Amino acid sequence: xxxxxDPLVLFMPSGRRGRFPRGTLVIEAxxxxxxxxxxxCGGRGICGRCQIEVAEGIFAKHKITSAADHLSPWSxxxxxxxxxRGLKPGRRLSCSTTIEGDLVIDLPSDMxxxxxxxxxxxxxxxxxRDPAIRLLYVEVxxxxxxxxxxxxxxxxxxxxxxxxxxxxxxxxxxxxHVQKTLRDGAWKVTCAIAQDRDDERSRLMGLYxxxxxxxxxxxxxxxxxxxxxxxxxxLSGATIASAGTPNPQIRFGEDLMSRVSYVMMNPGGRPEMTxxxxxxxxxxxxxxxxxxxxxxxxxMDCVFVGNPIMHHLFLGIDPTELGQAPFALAVSGALAVPAxxxxxxxxxxxRAYLLPCIAGHVGADAGAVTLSEGPHxxxxxxxxxxxxxxxxxVLGNRQRLLAASSPTGPAFEGAEISSGQRAAPxxxxxxxxxxxxxxxxxxxxxVDSWSDAAEFAEAARYVGVTGICxxxxxxxxxxxxxxxxxxxxxxxxxxxxxRSSRIVPEGRTFAYVLHEMPGRTISILQTxxxxxxxxxxxxxxxxxxxxxxxxxxxxxxTIDRIALAGAFGSFIEPKYAMVLGLVPDCNVEKCGxxxxxxxxxxxxxxxxxxxxxxxxxxxKRIQKVETALEPAFxxxxxxxxxxxxxxxxxxxxxxxxxxxxxxxxxxPIRRSDDAEGNAPRRRRSGRPPR
Ligand code: FES
Numbered sequence: 001x002x003x004x005x006d007p008l009v010l011f012m013p014s015g016r017r018g019r020f021p022r023g024t025l026v027i028e029a030x031x032x033x034x035x036x037x038x039x040x041c042g043g044r045g046i047c048g049r050c051q052i053e054v055a056e057g058i059f060a061k062h063k064i065t066s067a068a069d070h071l072s073p074w075s076x077x078x079x080x081x082x083x084x085r086g087l088k089p090g091r092r093l094s095c096s097t098t099i100e101g102d103l104v105i106d107l108p109s110d111m112x113x114x115x116x117x118x119x120x121x122x123x124x125x126x127x128x129r130d131p132a133i134r135l136l137y138v139e140v141x142x143x144x145x146x147x148x149x150x151x152x153x154x155x156x157x158x159x160x161x162x163x164x165x166x167x168x169x170x171x172x173x174x175x176x177h178v179q180k181t182l183r184d185g186a187w188k189v190t191c192a193i194a195q196d197r198d199d200e201r202s203r204l205m206g207l208y209x210x211x212x213x214x215x216x217x218x219x220x221x222x223x224x225x226x227x228x229x230x231x232x233x234x235l236s237g238a239t240i241a242s243a244g245t246p247n248p249q250i251r252f253g254e255d256l257m258s259r260v261s262y263v264m265m266n267p268g269g270r271p272e273m274t275x276x277x278x279x280x281x282x283x284x285x286x287x288x289x290x291x292x293x294x295x296x297x298x299x300m301d302c303v304f305v306g307n308p309i310m311h312h313l314f315l316g317i318d319p320t321e322l323g324q325a326p327f328a329l330a331v332s333g334a335l336a337v338p339a340x341x342x343x344x345x346x347x348x349x350x351r352a353y354l355l356p357c358i359a360g361h362v363g364a365d366a367g368a369v370t371l372s373e374g375p376h377x378x379x380x381x382x383x384x385x386x387x388x389x390x391x392x393x394v395l396g397n398r399q400r401l402l403a404a405s406s407p408t409g410p411a412f413e414g415a416e417i418s419s420g421q422r423a424a425p426x427x428x429x430x431x432x433x434x435x436x437x438x439x440x441x442x443x444x445x446x447v448d449s450w451s452d453a454a455e456f457a458e459a460a461r462y463v464g465v466t467g468i469c470x471x472x473x474x475x476x477x478x479x480x481x482x483x484x485x486x487x488x489x490x491x492x493x494x495x496x497x498x499r500s501s502r503i504v505p506e507g508r509t510f511a512y513v514l515h516e517m518p519g520r521t522i523s524i525l526q527t528x529x530x531x532x533x534x535x536x537x538x539x540x541x542x543x544x545x546x547x548x549x550x551x552x553x554x555x556x557x558t559i560d561r562i563a564l565a566g567a568f569g570s571f572i573e574p575k576y577a578m579v580l581g582l583v584p585d586c587n588v589e590k591c592g593x594x595x596x597x598x599x600x601x602x603x604x605x606x607x608x609x610x611x612x613x614x615x616x617x618x619x620k621r622i623q624k625v626e627t628a629l630e631p632a633f634x635x636x637x638x639x640x641x642x643x644x645x646x647x648x649x650x651x652x653x654x655x656x657x658x659x660x661x662x663x664x665x666x667x668p669i670r671r672s673d674d675a676e677g678n679a680p681r682r683r684r685s686g687r688p689p690r
Contacts, residue, residue, distance in 0.1 A: 007070065009103045010062050011035045012055065014128050017062070026052060026071070026094035026105065036130040036608075037107065038235050040190065040213055041137045042162045043095035045077025047213050048085055049235055050094040055104040062104070070101030131234040132196040132351065132609045133300045136163050137211050140187045152178045155207070159191060168193060168202040171349045178207060185209030192300060194351055196336055196609050205300065205349035216240075216299045218288075218346075219602035220281060221365060222306035222314055223247060224256055224389050225413060227277070228599050229284040231292065234301060237607050241288040248276040249313070254410060255389055256309045260323035263313075274316045278343045285346065299346040302339050303606040304354045305598050307363035307390055307405070311354065314342070325629060327360025334616050355605060356616055359624035361405045366392035368601025370622070371615045373563050373594060376401055380560035381550070383543065385583060386598060387412055387566045391539045394622075395546040395559075401618065402549055404625040406542030411535040412470045419467045419514075419522040423571065426466030428514070428522070430573075431476040435483040438500040440476070440514055445469065451515070465515055468522065471571035476514060476524055477532050478576040481643045481660065485512055488642050488661045490533045492526050533641050536582045540645065541636035542627045543584060549625060561590045565597035578653045581644030585666065587652045 006019040009029050016033040027050050030037045040047035054068045068090070077096040081087060091108070138158035143151065152170065155178070159165040168191075182189055185208070192206030192215060215234045220227065228244040252273055253259040263269040289296045304314065308329055312319040315335070321328045339350035355364035355371075365386065375382040375396050386392040391406045414420030414427075421427050425446035432450075433440045441452040444466075447459045468476065480486040485503065487493060494510040497503040502513045509526035516522075551557035562583050564572055574591035577583050583591065594600075604611040627633050639646040643661075650659065651666035663669050 007099050007102050008062075008064055009099055009105060010059070010064055010066075012104060012106050014107075020099050022098070022100050023072075024099045026092075026097050026099060029099060030094065030105075030107075035107070036128055037094055038129070039095060040135045040235065041095075041211060044137070045075075045081050045093055045096045046211060047137065048081055048087070048093065049213070051087070051091045051108060052094045052097075053090050053106045053108055054092070055106050057104075059104055064102045064104055066102055066104040070099070070103050072098040072100055127604055127611075128608060129237045130608045130610055131217065131301065131606070132353070132612075133192060133194045133205070133215060133217070133234055135190050135208075135212055135215050135235065136165070136193055137188070137190045138162055140182060140189065142187050151182050155182070155189060155191065159193075163193075165193060165202050168204045170204045171206075173348055174204060174207050181207045181209050192347075192349075194300075194349075196351070196353065196612065203349075205351075206347065214298060215301075216294055217301035217303070217606045218285060218299055219303045219599060219606045220284075220305070221368070221596065221599040221602055222277060222281075222304060222310040223365070223598075224259075224307065224310060225250070225410065227280055227284065228596060229281065229288060230599060230603055231285075231288040231294065231299070232603060232606060234607065239603065240294075241292045243284045243287045243291075245280055245284055247310075248280050249273050252276075254415070255407070256307065257323060257407075259313070260309060260319050263318060264320055264323070270313070270318050271316070273313045275343075277310070277314050282344055285344065296345060297347045300350050301606060302344065302346070302350060302352040303602045304352060305364040305368040305602045307365050307392070308357050308360055309363075311357055311364050315354070322360055325626075327626065329357055329360055332357045332359075334612065353605060353612060355602070355612075356619045358403050358619055358622050359626065361390075361626060361628070362392060362403045362624060363405075365598040366394060366403050366405065367615050367619055368599075368605070369565055369597040370394050370401070370403070370601070370618060371604055371611055372597040372601035373565070376618050378561075381558065382561045382563065383546075383559045383583065383586075384563045384565060384594075384597065385539070385543065387539070387564060387572070387582075389413065391542065392598075393539075393542050393546060395543070395550055396622075400550065401622045402546045402625055403622045404542050404546055404627050406538045406627055408535040408539045409531075411531040412473075414468065414470050414473065416531045417468065417473055417528045418525050420473060420528075421467035421469060423469040423471070424466070426460075426463040427469035428465065428467070428472040428476070429469055429571065431472060431479050431514070433476075433479040433483045433485070438483060438485060438496065438502050440479070440502070442472070442476075442514065465517065465522065468514070469571075471573070473524075473528070473532060474572050474580060474582070475576050476512075477529055478579040478643075480512055480524065480529075482579065482657075484660060486529055486643070488646075490529045490641065490643065492524075492529060532580070533643075536580055537637045537640035539582055540584070540640035541633050542625075544636040544640070544648075545625055545627055545630050545633060547584065548632065549623065559584055559586045562586045563592065563594040563597065565594050570595045575653070575657055578650065579644060579657060579659065581640060581642070581648075584648060585650040585652050588656050 010017040020029045038049040075096040140158045190208045190212035194205045195202040217234045219230045230239045231241045232239045252262040309319045317330045334356040335354040339352040355367040357363045369386045373384045381397045384394040391408045394403045427445045428442045430443040446463045449456045492510040511523040511525045514522045547557045570593040649667045654666040
């Protein structure tokens with residue numbers, strides 16, 4: 001006799017699966033597998049937070065044939081909820097639905113139960129949720145003269161009965177409001193319970209009459225140039241608004257070291273900078289709250305990331321020690337503090353979590369980038385570069401991880417470049433140069449067509465051509481190099497002035513005219529090329545140090561994958577980053593942009609406390625490399641001043657892009673290697689090969 005097996009249930013996106021007897025509630029099956037399904041009402045069918053969808057079809061890989069009718073028929077609770085609040089087609093309440101056959105179940109990520117609209121999808125990657133703050137609805141026994149248990153004690157009894165939470169710590173501000181809240185809610189209340197670590201006592205941080213069905217958190221990336229904030233629902237995980245602002249500390253110093261100097265030179269400098277950053281964050285909070293109609297007191301949790309100096313200044317710690325060896329951090333571990341201690345006007349008991357810093361120069365932002373890209377979860381060797389004023393670099397795989405930072409300066413962000421500007425409408429972001437005529441064409445932000453298209457002039461009339469942003473600078477210099485206008489050593493070749501009116505003298509050097517308009521010319525000057533060379537050499541030398549250390553430990557120094565992160569990194573065409581030698585050789589297909597990875601990592605830590613534990617553990621085993629102290633840095637820096645590099649081969653890159661100074665294997669061609677005895681990029685025509 002064949003024994004019928006229990007149905008097999010697979011939950012996506014986690015991929016967790018298991019067999020459960022028919023009649024098991026879907027939410028119970030999820031919990032048994034460690035799949036987090038939100039629930040505020042404890043299965044009463046009133047909060048709608050536990051929604052699921054059935055993925056129908058034959059999933060051969062999993063040996064599952066999944067169908068919607070493998071769930072129990074529509075229940076009375078679902079009928080009631082759908083009638084009152086509305087339920088999208090295909091959605092079910094997992095607290096009110098049982099398993100009746102094999103199933104593949106999706107946990108939808110767009111679960112906006114309340115009216116808040118998802119405006120800017122910052123990052124749509126799916127990850128499991130398990131926030132540190134939960135809303136738990138309870139129905140409390142009414143007071144009884146013969147059983148004189150206090151109102152709060154009866155709330156505790158209900159929390160224990162329905163949610164298994166015993167005797168939470170109570171924030172004292174709640175006590176005066178307990179009785180009124182309970183009566184306003186007709187003995188039904190929602191408790192906001194905070195518990196970051198499993199081994200710590202839960203804390204009752206808020207009490208609301210009736211069902212409270214929404215709570216929010218913010219994830220903030222405090223960059224030295226820009227502060228970015230995301231507002232997310234702690235219940236659905238959806239990011240409902242994002243905002244950014246220039247870091248107001250810029251007025252105290254453009255780069256990190258000048259801000260440390262400001263603190264050292266001015267007695268009130270540290271408090272001024274702390275105040276400036278906290279106020280800027282508060283303004284962003286108010287901006288997103290107004291935009292989404294969210295009450296700031298409903299923001300209950302926050303996660304912050306930033307480089308060590310930003311981290312210290314935000315916390316009100318003097319960063320002077322970080323300005324000199326041995327770059328001692330006041331605190332490197334993760335921190336959990338009341339948000340009110342950081343002068344943030346949110347929920348009065350809101351919590352703030354700061355990811356751990358990796359080292360004196362490698363901050364919580366690198367920790368967040370690591371968390372988001374997960375090199376430690378992979379067998380492939382991955383290089384993650386967060387390109388900013390200070391580049392954060394993480395290299396490694398499941399076995400080993402190294403991290404460093406490199407002071408690249410603001411050139412990649414358009415500063416220090418004669419026609420440079422931030423990425424904004426009108427900025428040149430893409431450039432191509434014809435190697436025969438040396439004529440350029442380009443694209444500007446805000447206009448879809450290229451500059452040589454008939455419709456461009458009309459389309460660009462409104463925004464204008466205003467300057468060049470970071471990705472445009474990389475492309476134009478890379479294209480100048482590929483067209484032979486710039487030599488391997490970064491010199492604009494003045495002899496080409498005879499061939500093209502685009503090459504013009506500029507003092508004792510030459511410039512390339514990219515665009516001329518009445519009253520203004522956008523050119524690439526020799527000093528611009530030099531600024532990019534210095535920035536990219538600093539970045540590459542840092543990467544190379546990590547590769548050396550990785551290789552020295554017996555690991556292969558082949559990079560399998562490169563992730564370019566950060567506001568600037570996200571817009572660089574990976575091929576051009578390689579042509580100029582910002583990053584080492586890699587299969588171009590496996591080199592890509594990953595957006596604001598630090599912000600994404602902060603969001604992960606906001607919405608799932610197990611990611612906090614993960615990064616805390618990973619940071620302990622990351623090997624830190626202090627680039628400033630490594631003797632080889634200078635040597636790597638000098639080699640990296642050349643395009644793409646004086647020494648290192650680019651075998652993968654030359655498969656998709658011929659380089660003027662490389663053979664078919666991507667190795668540097670030296671003068672003596674050239675059979676004709678000519679400089680490699682000056683063939684008979686005076687033009688390099690393409
Ligand atoms: Fe609240 Fe299902 S848990 S509706």
